[in-house]
Structures are given as structure tokens and as C-alpha cells.
Amino acid sequence: MTNNFIRAVCILLFMPGTYTQGFSTQIANVQTTQEIKITPETAQGISFSANVANASELSRHYFLMNCAGNNDTAILTVSLFPDIIRVPMPKADIYSLIFSFVGNVGDSATIQHDTILIEKRFNFSDIVDVKLNNLFYIKNNPESNGGYSFIEYLWYKNDTFLENEASQYYSVGTSIYDSINGDDIYYVEMLTSSGKWLQTCPSALPVTASYAAPFKVYPNPVSDGLCRVEGVNSGARAEIFNAAGYKIAEKTLGSDANIQLPSRPGIYYLRIDGKTIKVIKQ
Helix, strand or coil: CCCCEEEEEEECECCCCECCCCCCCCCCCCCEEEEEECCHHHCCCCCCCEEECCEEEEECCEEEECCCCCCCEEEEEECCCCCCEEEECCCCEEEEEEEEEEEEECCEEEEEEEEEEEEECECHHHHEEEECCCEEEECCCCCCCCCCCEEEEEEEECCEECCCCCCCEEECCCCCCCCCCCCCEEEEEEEECCCCEEEECCEECCCCHHHCCCCEEECCCECCCEEEEECCCCCCEEEEECCCCCEEEEEECCCCCEEECCCCCEEEEEEECCEEEEEEEC
16 A cells, blocks of 8 residues: 655755754755655645744735844744744845645655745844935945845835935935934835845934034025035034035134035035034035
């Protein structure tokens, strides 16, 4: 008499890295095998349920780890397996677990594949930085951001897609007095160079009155680039940043407190004693 059985081979393929149940460290190209007795009638169309602790199931077998809490390891339970599966998630990514069911029923063999996806999102501040209380920018240096290289960006504010913002940088408003509203919720979707869309967790940024600049700049906008600063002491250190947040000049203010902006028209930021104001060069 031929035994009817199915062998469920759980091939755990994680990106990045690989993990096998039963080992405490990540080991590549290793399989775990479970034998499950079934009848010929159930050999086709095998299904199973899965659950991931501290996660929401967005669609069948697609889980999103909750942004709150420590999610360096996902705890996965699968109805076909008696033991939990611990999925190491060292950084933001979409982790794939591919289950291959190899079935022998009589003289026939069947193979069925199924996948569980677990998404871990970035903490907003881990990949997005804020300069001058006005400018967001994505950290896109693989050497310092965990190995990511991004090529496209989608910005969202209060769950609304900002269709005119598709660059690495996002400046809040166009007025010289615009600044981040601490009640607004932001998140960003980013396409990696490997073709994978990753996302930040939503975040509200704390903004306090301490950001308000106690000095004034006039004229503003300025046409010839020469403007005067009021409300600062002689000897104060002034720094000029471009719209991308890079410092392009600095000087010690004299008694006249004059500032010469670059000749190129655009938006600049003047920072003195840790306070910042936007200046427009026409």
C-alpha cells in the first residue's frame, strides 16, 4: 500500500539575509522540513493560515509590522507547523517567506508554492531629516543610511498625496514665514534602485516657539542680494544655506549687519544664533 503524504518544505527567504527555524543565527540556503499526513482528496489546493504578532494583515498573507514597539524580530505562526518562526528584521524592508509544498499521492507528485510577506517600515526620523524648521530631505547615502539607494519619492501630508513634490527634498510652503506645523502628519514612499517601494511610518514633528527668529531681514525679497539684519548684536555669526539645506557661506556680522546673498535667484535660509529665517533672492 502506498503511503499518501505531503512534505511541507518551508524555505525561508528573507531580504536581506536568510533565516531557518531551529538556528539562532542567519544561515543561507537551509531548509526546514515537516511531514503532514493528508488524504488524496486534500492533496491539491493546500491552504494554511498565518499570523504575525504586532502586525496587521493588509491582504492575504501580507503583514505590516506596527510602527510602535520594537520590531527587530517578527513572530510568525503558521497553521501547518507546530513551532513559531522567528523572522529577524534588522532594518526596513519587505521580507519574503516562500513555502513550497511537495506532495506525493500514489504515483503522482505535486508542488505548490505560497508566500508570506512581512513589511517593516522606517521610523520617520531614521531616514528623513529636517533642516531650518522648514525643509525635509531623505537621507540617500547608502554608506550612512543602512545601505539604501532611492531613485523616486512620493510625499504625503495628512494622508494627502503631494503630487507636485517628487524629489528628495520637500520645502514647507513658499512664504518666507512658512514653517512646519507640529499638528501635520507626514510620511514618504521611496523606490529603491532594486525596484522595491518602501515607506516611512507616519510622523508628526514637534515644533516649538523656540524656532522663531528674533531678528528681521530687509528687504525681503531682495533684488540685488544685499540685505540688512535687525535685532542681532555686532559680532554675531551668520550662516547662509541654499534651498537644499547645504551651507554655502558664513560671516561675522559687523556694526552694519549687512548680508550679501549669492547672485543666483532662489530661496535661501539665514541662520544666526541657532534661529533661522527664509530669504528670497529675486
